[in-house]
Amino acid sequence: MNDVIVIGGGPSGLHTAGLLADSGLDVKLFEKKNRIGEDILCTGIIGKEAFERFGLKEDSILSELAYMNMVSPSGTSLRYDHGKVFACVVDRKKFDLNLAHKALSCGAQIFTGTRVENIRNAGDYIEVSSFSKKRGETRHRAKIAVLATGIEYCLHKKIGLGYPKNYINGAQVELDVINGEGPLIMVGSKVAPGAFAWNIPVRKNRTRLGLITEKDAAFYLKKLVSSLYPEKVTALESEQFLSKIIAQGPVSKTYSHRVIAVGEAAAQVKTTTGGGIYYGLLCSKIAAETILRKFPTDSFELSDLSEYERSWKKAIKRELLVGYFARRTCGRLGDKEVEKLFQLAKTNGVFPLIRERGKFDWQVDLILELAKKASIPSLKTLIKI
Ligand SMILES: Cc1cc2nc3c(=O)[nH]c(=O)nc-3n(C[C@H](O)[C@H](O)[C@H](O)COP(=O)(O)OP(=O)(O)OC[C@H]3O[C@@H](n4cnc5c(N)ncnc54)[C@H](O)[C@@H]3O)c2cc1C
The missing domain is CATH 3.30.9.10 (D-Amino Acid Oxidase, subunit A, domain 2)
Incomplete structure (x- = not known):
């Protein structure tokens, strides 16, 4: 019997495993790919703030972003200067490997090339069946499982967890x-x-x-x-x-008896840009804190784990909702209306506002302020959210 089984070795699973192992829990992580950091489709842009907030090593940073050029549908070019670095581009393989090394150094065990095929709640424990070429089919038990499977939701369906629509x-x-x-x-x-x-x-x-x-x-x-x-x-x-x-969230039922979902597996992804690393790390921390609080009394009933969903929604639900609506609204504007927004950005004090209020991973305040400035009726409805 393990304390915790983590399924999925992306940033969210690795960070959760590291935090739990660091607090003394006995953690096993299963990753279906043969190597951590293999075959990842990701640009690797992360808000600068993340490195300090989550104690990340900076040696995966390839470049830093302090300005951005923007091109309108007709080819009008605009340059936005933030005045300081607001985000970094990382080598995702190195980034994920750093998290894996940290988890290993805290005592977590990581099994790559191991696909979890089934998950079953057995009352007093959770049972997971996995398959790897080396070990064939094996079964494992733990007090609680963390689903960090990214965009794959097969296990969610087996255990009654919600998934994005x-x-x-x-x-x-x-x-x-x-x-x-x-x-x-x-x-x-x-x-x-x-x-x-x-x-x-x-x-x-x-x-x-x-x-x-x-x-x-x-x-x-x-x-x-x-x-x-x-x-x-x-x-x-x-x-x-x-x-x-x-995934575009938010989703509900990100927990069930003895199971928690984190990261993209819980649609904890920025709805404006599709960036999921920052919120994945943030919600992994919330998941780890919930598990550590409940572990001494083995309190992993639905009513115990509901506080996980309350906490992560308190942190990011509004970002997900407003961001989704803003992205969809802007995405439906015609090219002419987009050109108008470019003109507005040139003239109407938009850039100073972005410099003052813009945060790469926290966008609601800025979106609402910008919506107020925009003379496009559909954007104004955002203000009512
Ligand atoms: C084109 C593109 C560009 C992107 N650019 C950015 C960006 O610049 N910045 C940003 O923040 N985000 C970006 N993202 C999103 C980002 O890649 C994801 O949000 C992030 O990887 C989610 O992390 P995660 O740990 O939750 O899931 P993942 O990184 O997807 O990790 C899940 C892991 O679980 C494993 N797994 C799944 N099922 C099983 C199973 N049954 N058994 C064992 N292992 C399993 C998978 O192999 C995978 O390794 C981009 C996405 C795309 C498509």
Whole structure:
């Protein structure tokens, strides 16, 4: 019998495992991929604040963002200068490996190449069946399980947990080209319908080009690569234009008897951008604190674990709701209306407001202030939220 089983070795699972092991619990983590940090589709942008808040090592940082260029549907360019670094771009493999090393050094055991296939609540404990090529099928027991499976929800269904009803599509490629323009955001119905695209330099001669859209992200990404770097399209195999769904929350029932879900497995992902690392780490901390409080008395009934959902919703539910509505509202604006917003940004004191109120991972206050300034009726409805 283990104290805790964590399923999934992304940032959320690894951070939860590390925090629990550091407090003396006996933690096993199962990851289906053969290596931590393997095959990840992510741009790796994280608010600067995260490093101090979560005690993260900074050696995974590839570049820092202190300004952003923005291009409107008609090609109007705007530069926003924040005056100081607001976010960092990380090497996700190194980032995840750092979290894994920390968890291991605190005493957690990590089993890679091990897929959890079933989970069963047996009353006094939780039972998990896993399969790996090395060990075949094995069963494990623990007092509580943490589901940190990212966008995979098969286990949720077996144990009665909630899962998201809404998703967006994300796609990205990393190209060996010199991005002389610096970090760039692009919008417009022909570029990324429903959301936006980005081109972020990560090293001297590499750039991450990606986008989120309501649908067909890989199609729009290929189109974007052909327009910005036509010489790269034929060189890239079509399978390199990978896309992935991204959860849009909030969801309810992120806990059940002896089970808690964290990170993207609980749709704890920014609804404006699809970024999930920061909220995943934040909610992992809330999950670990709840488990540590309940562990001495083995109080893992529904009524005991409900405080986990109350706490994480208190922290980020409003961000998720307002962000979702703002992204959808902006995503439905026509290109002409988007052009108007670009004009507004040039003239109406928008940038000073962003400098003053903008926080990379906490956006509600700024969104509501901007909605007040916008002369577009559909945006004004945001203020009522
Ligand atoms: C194109 C794109 C760009 C993105 N860019 C950013 C960005 O710049 N910044 C940002 O913050 N976020 C970004 N994201 C989102 C970010 O990648 C995720 O939100 C983040 O990885 C979620 O972390 P997690 O630990 O919750 O889940 P994951 O990182 O998905 O980890 C879940 C892990 O669980 C494992 N797993 C699943 N099922 C099982 C099972 N049954 N048994 C064992 N293991 C299992 C998976 O293999 C996986 O390793 C981006 C996403 C996309 C698609």
